[in-house]
Amino acid sequence: MTVVSTAVLELEGIDVFYGRVQxxxxxxxxxxxxxIVTLIGANGAGKTTTLRAISGLTPAAAGRVLLRGEEIxxxxxxxxxxxxxxxxxxGRRIFSRMTVLENLDLGAFIRxxxxxxxxxxxxxxxxxxxxERQRQVAGTLSGGEQQMLAIGRALxxxxxVLLLDEPSLGLAPILVETIFQVIREVNAEGxxxxxxxxxxxxxxSVAHRGYVLETGRIVKEGTARQLLDSPDVQKAYLGV
Amino acid sequence: xxxxxxxxxxxxxxxxxxxxxxxxxxTRVPGIGLGLVLVLFPLLDPNKSHVNVAADAGTFILLxxxxxxxxxxxxxxxxxxxxxxxxxxxxxxxxxxxxxxxxIPFWFLLLTSAFTAAFFGVLLGAPTLRLRGxxxxxxxxxxxxxxxxxxxxxxxxxxxxxxxxxxxxxxxPHVLGFPGYKFGFNPVPYYFLILAILLLSVVLISNLRDSxxxxxxxAIREDEVAAASNGINTVTTKLLAFAMGAAFxxxxxxxxxxxxxxxxxxxxxxxxxVSILVMIVLGGMGNLRGVIVGAVLIFFIQRYLLIQLPGWxxxxxxxxxxxxxxxxxxxxxxxxxxxFGLILVFTMLLRPQGLIPSAQRKIELELGTTEExxxxxxxxA
Numbered sequence: 207m208t209v210v211s212t213a214v215l216e217l218e219g220i221d222v223f224y225g226r227v228q229x230x231x232x233x234x235x236x237x238x239x240x241x242i243v244t245l246i247g248a249n250g251a252g253k254t255t256t257l258r259a260i261s262g263l264t265p266a267a268a269g270r271v272l273l274r275g276e277e278i279x280x281x282x283x284x285x286x287x288x289x290x291x292x293x294x295x296x297g298r299r300i301f302s303r304m305t306v307l308e309n310l311d312l313g314a315f316i317r318x319x320x321x322x323x324x325x326x327x328x329x330x331x332x333x334x335x336x337x338e339r340q341r342q343v344a345g346t347l348s349g350g351e352q353q354m355l356a357i358g359r360a361l362x363x364x365x366x367v368l369l370l371d372e373p374s375l376g377l378a379p380i381l382v383e384t385i386f387q388v389i390r391e392v393n394a395e396g397x398x399x400x401x402x403x404x405x406x407x408x409x410x411s412v413a414h415r416g417y418v419l420e421t422g423r424i425v426k427e428g429t430a431r432q433l434l435d436s437p438d439v440q441k442a443y444l445g446v
Numbered sequence: 447x448x449x450x451x452x453x454x455x456x457x458x459x460x461x462x463x464x465x466x467x468x469x470x471x472x473t474r475v476p477g478i479g480l481g482l483v484l485v486l487f488p489l490l491d492p493n494k495s496h497v498n499v500a501a502d503a504g505t506f507i508l509l510x511x512x513x514x515x516x517x518x519x520x521x522x523x524x525x526x527x528x529x530x531x532x533x534x535x536x537x538x539x540x541x542x543x544x545x546x547x548x549x550i551p552f553w554f555l556l557l558t559s560a561f562t563a564a565f566f567g568v569l570l571g572a573p574t575l576r577l578r579g580x581x582x583x584x585x586x587x588x589x590x591x592x593x594x595x596x597x598x599x600x601x602x603x604x605x606x607x608x609x610x611x612x613x614x615x616x617x618x619p620h621v622l623g624f625p626g627y628k629f630g631f632n633p634v635p636y637y638f639l640i641l642a643i644l645l646l647s648v649v650l651i652s653n654l655r656d657s658x659x660x661x662x663x664x665a666i667r668e669d670e671v672a673a674a675s676n677g678i679n680t681v682t683t684k685l686l687a688f689a690m691g692a693a694f695x696x697x698x699x700x701x702x703x704x705x706x707x708x709x710x711x712x713x714x715x716x717x718x719x720v721s722i723l724v725m726i727v728l729g730g731m732g733n734l735r736g737v738i739v740g741a742v743l744i745f746f747i748q749r750y751l752l753i754q755l756p757g758w759x760x761x762x763x764x765x766x767x768x769x770x771x772x773x774x775x776x777x778x779x780x781x782x783x784x785x786f787g788l789i790l791v792f793t794m795l796l797r798p799q800g801l802i803p804s805a806q807r808k809i810e811l812e813l814g815t816t817e818e819x820x821x822x823x824x825x826x827a
Contacts, residue, residue: 262450284679293675295672304806
């Protein structure tokens with residue numbers, strides 16, 4: 207009897223190299239439908255690389271990436287977006303010389319249906335601040351607003367899975383709160399989320415499950431509760 | 447009665463200025479005015495050499511518009527654009543002259559040359575896809591050096607250093623009772639031809655800019671990684687920029703070769719590539735009006751001002767006793783590239799954003815550079 211997997215996203219033994227340097231060593235993880243899964247780890251552990259391997263920006267040298275059971279390991283990045291993976295990349299990477307509206311519009315680049323307006327309204331409901339600044343040039347937004355825009359832009363492709371790379375990085379505590387609230391809302395509306403964070407406490411407080419990455423390897427996995435209670439995790443990442 | 451009369455007078459008094467103001471602020475009016483001047487000028491100006499210079503300027507406006515797609519829209523620095531101009535010119539020269547005794551009609555080649563040049567655009571684009579910025583510039587520079595060199599040395603096909611002489615000139619055939627018409631060496635029909643080509647090109651390019659493809663170019667110019675993660679196929683988008691950019695130089699090549707009557711390998715050197723680049727940077731990269739103004743200005747400086755200047759200086763200094771013995775005009779003539787350089791330096795100091803900048807270019811200067819968005823190419827763990 208076959209077990210029907212509910213995994214939306216699965217990584218099986220992913221290796222990634224930058225030139226000769228191996229950044230990921232046999233990373234396996236899965237993200238199930240409707241979950242928020244977080245990947246925590248120190249600088250240089252391979253968190254960003256894992257996301258880039260999924261979204262096709264840095265294709266894996268070995269292993270498989272499966273999206274709803276279909277292999278996307280060597281599929282080009284733009285096709286992966288069309289298949290339903292939205293990526294808000296590290297460092298936000300908004301189009302800083304374009305307006306908020308133009309940024310959101312490019313987020314819906316792959317979409318050919320006429321529901322852009324509707325999706326934009328949804329982004330504006332999630333981030334009322336973006337609505338106020340829709341005609342403003344993105345580079346003149348504050349860091350928090352730029353992060354909102356990066357997430358909003360990724361949502362414009364109507365992803366099944368949303369990959370978020372350190373959304374709280376460099377933000378004021380009040381904005382971190384806003385961002386995490388939105389992550390919860392987006393998830394509650396049915397989007398599966400894979401979240402990378404250095405702020406492990408915050409990440410584990412919204413996530414259902416988590417993985418700990420150390421020097422390119424998954425060293426621990428469990429429910430958010432288990433990880434929060436784990437002495438190793440507490441010592442290394444929670445500063446307890 | 448007097449009341450209604452006063453009202454009428456008041457209204458009459460108001461009418462002309464109002465409509466005048468409307469006339470003056472209507473953005474279509476300068477456009478129509480400029481259009482009329484452009485159409486009527488060759489018919490009113492008896493000096494054919496002016497028309498000739500204007501018709502040649504058209505070639506460079508077309509080239510600048512084409513390069514603007516690659517550099518201004520997609521942000522790919524191309525230092526060898528004259529190579530495509532050469533390919534367009536030689537394609538016409540080989541297929542419409544006594545060289546191989548092939549005489550394909552001009553009008554047909556004008557259309558197909560765009561495809562020929564676009565094909566070579568893709569050929570250059572393909573190996574450079576992984577490069578960007580300075581590295582891409584070096585490869586295009588190499589391409590720009592190779593192409594004229596090939597035309598110079600493949601003398602069996604291209605006439606070598608002498609080029610190909612005696613190209614077919616455009617003509618309208620004698621059909622349906624209309625008398626035929628040969629362009630010959632009269633610049634007027636060439637002028638109207640390039641005016642029509644330019645009008646069509648501006649319409650095409652501004653539609654391209656506002657299209658889905660245009661938005662993809664802008665996104666790639668801003669941040670290639672972000673573009674890819676928004677579902678833009680960076681490979682095809684960049685190749686299309688090279689192809690479309692080259693296509694317009696195919697038009698320009700065919701037009702210029704037929705007008706000039708000859709092609710020579712020395713007409714497509716690095717200076718030509720750089721001049722076209724200067725036109726778009728100085729005019730305002732990405733902005734069609736800016737690019738056209740830049741092309742006209744640089745062409746005018748190179749083809750008119752720098753050539754006429756020594757004569758003017760000579761006339762001025764002839765009556766000044768102590769200067770008459772010194773060959774000031776000669777100095778000016780010998781240092782014409784110095785003067786050209788100085789004009790460029792001062793224009794860029796005064797208008798670093800270009801004469802008529804695009805919105806993005808303006809923002810860039812206000813924000814400072816946005817290097818942090820481009821810095822992380824290899825990604826970090």
